[in-house]
Amino acid sequence: MIQFPALFEERSRDLLGSDYDLLKEALHAAAPVSIRLNDRMPGYRCNGETVPWNEAGIYLENRPLFTADPLLHAGVYYVQEASSMFLGEVIRQLAPGARCALDLCAAPGGKSTLLSQTLNPDSLLVSNEIVRSRAMILAENLIKWGNAPIAVTNNTPADFQRLPSFFDLMVVDAPCSGEGMFRKDPDAITEWSLANVTNCAIRQQQILTDAWDALQTGGILIYSTCTYNREENEETIDFICRELGAEFLEINTSRFEGIEFSGKGYRFYPHRIKGEGFFIAALRKTAASPAAKRIRNDVKKTPFKATGLLREFLLPSAGMTLFDNGQQIIALPEKWKEELLFIRSQLHCLLTGIDMAERKGKDLIPAHQLALSKLLNRQHIxxxxxxxxxxxxxxxxxxxxxxxxxxxxxxxxxxxxxxxxxxxxxxxxxxxxxxxxxxxxxx
CATH class of the missing domain: 3.10.450.720 (Nuclear Transport Factor 2; Chain: A,)
Known part of the structure; x- marks a missing residue:
């Protein structure tokens, strides 16, 4: 029997009333297992109940040993908790035409792979993680997913002030106290305290403040946590609207049973939906943003020069330009090449576009990312x-x-x-x- 902190139970009863007993019962039940199929990789089917808000999401009857399935490593699917897949529905409703998106707290990659799956194929996605080891895992999962155009960065939120008004969509799945993951992560229970809740709320506000200038005026912010308390959820939404300058946007949830509208966001509870605890809200930035930087002046500083090498290894329709710096060859989308080279000049990039090959003496060794890219022309391989x-x-x-x-x-x-x-x-x-x-x- 799981033992919850007494203060957590008291606060949860204040939040839910008699429904807390139903939540507590659900937290003692087995957590559902779900995956999300890579719908840009046709030919793979999986039996199971579909996640209501994401047609690529599938509930599995049992949890297999995923590590022993080569298809996981090939990027055919991603193991993701079902509630968090609702992000895709929010984007479809409120930001279907987003051109340039930032996933600010992106590791291990569930939200970013979902973003790359939901955004228009020619949209640019920048996925960031401040912790180096987690950023490496993020890059790995995005490489396995195989979609382009992407960039993976290892930066602080404040570093994105170097890219004013660069993004029209920003996703902040904020570090939180993890109350919604209690039945999946016992450490979240032992680490819980009211002081930690307060510290998380302060940290979330700082993250949002630091990165706010990177979002264009009129751009969409999607904010989410995997916790229940108001301090990290509704009160943070109030802070964004009041202090940073934004307006709350409603999401149509009428097709989906069990999602609770709290007035400032949308709550997912394990006793009401088949998933873990989750909070999500969408806002439109109303505050004025700093003027965007002129990009063309900066990209001339890059050591990369255009090349025709290896072009045959990409699909003719790929729309990529290849660059060579004498050590490696990368492919950047023609549409976004200047922006990606600019990002490389401003941030610590682990990945931009597609790594094609590395030079070793006179040899060109094909990069692993090229093998997993959807743009690989396999007829030439x-x-x-x-x-x-x-x-x-x-x-x-x-x-x-x-x-x-x-x-x-x-x-x-x-x-x-x-x-x-x-x-x-x-x-x-x-x-x-x-x-x-x-x-x-x-x-």
Whole structure:
């Protein structure tokens, strides 16, 4: 039996009244398991109940060992809690034409992969995480998802003041006290305190204040937490409207049972919906924003020069421009190349566009991101289909042998989904799967 802090129970009763007993009962039940399919990767189907607010979301009857499924590593689906998938519905209703989006607190990548799936295919997504180790995980998950154009940054919210009025959509899934994750994360219970709630609310306000100038006047802010208390939710929305300058936007939830409108946002409770605790609100910025910087003057400083190398490895319709700095080749969307080079000059970027290849002596070694990109032209690539045991060996970064495959760089696939590269030497092959991504458990 899970024991909740007495003060949490008292505050939750004040919030929910007699409904708290239903919430408490739900928190002692097993958490539902859900995944979201990568709908830009056709050909994969999964049986299960559909998440009401996201047609790509599927509830599973049981929790499998996801690590042992190569399709997870290929980006065919993402394991995501169902309530948080509602972000996609908010964007479809309130920001369907967003051109340039910032996911400010993006790790591990659930919201960002959902954004890249929901935004127009030619929209630009910048995904940021302040903690370096978490930013690396964010980049990994976005590479596996395979969509472009994207950038992954490792910066503080205040750093985005260097990009005034750059974004017309900002998503802040704020660090919070985690009350909505109590049944999935026991540490959230032991770490809970009223002081932590207060500290989280102060931190959230600072994050929003620091990054506010990066959102255009008239731009949309989507704010969310996985907690219940008013300090981190409705009171933070009041702060944004009063101190930063914004107006609250209503979301149509009439098609979805169980979502509670609190007057300042939308609440998801485990006893009312099939998911975890979640709060989300949307606002339109009304305050004046600083003038946007002129981009063309800054991009001349980049060490990257346009190149025609490797162009055949991208689909003809990709609309990408390739750049070479003597060490690596990257591909940037023609539509966003100046903006992405500008971002590289202003922020600490872990990823911009598509990493195509790295130079090693006279050789060009294909990048792992290229293997997983939806823009890869597989007609120009040597490929080898492998079975499940071989796929798991590959994902552990063990040596594998490819029979009847050509010499040189080969794209290894499982159920026709790309996993990565090997350099086939005939009697053996060099496994080029990223060292820090390898499966470490015994599967």
């Amino acid at each position: 040597a490929q080898a289909e492998i079975d499940l045991p071989t796929a798991l060996s590959y994902l552990k970064r063990e040596a594998i042998t490819l029979h009847n495959a050509p010499m040189g760089y080969v794209l290894v696939c499982y159920r026709q989904q790309a996993l990565g590269w090997v350099k086939n030497l005939g009697n053996r092959s060099n496994n080029l799967y990223p060292q820090h991504w390898r499966i470490r458990m015994n599967v």
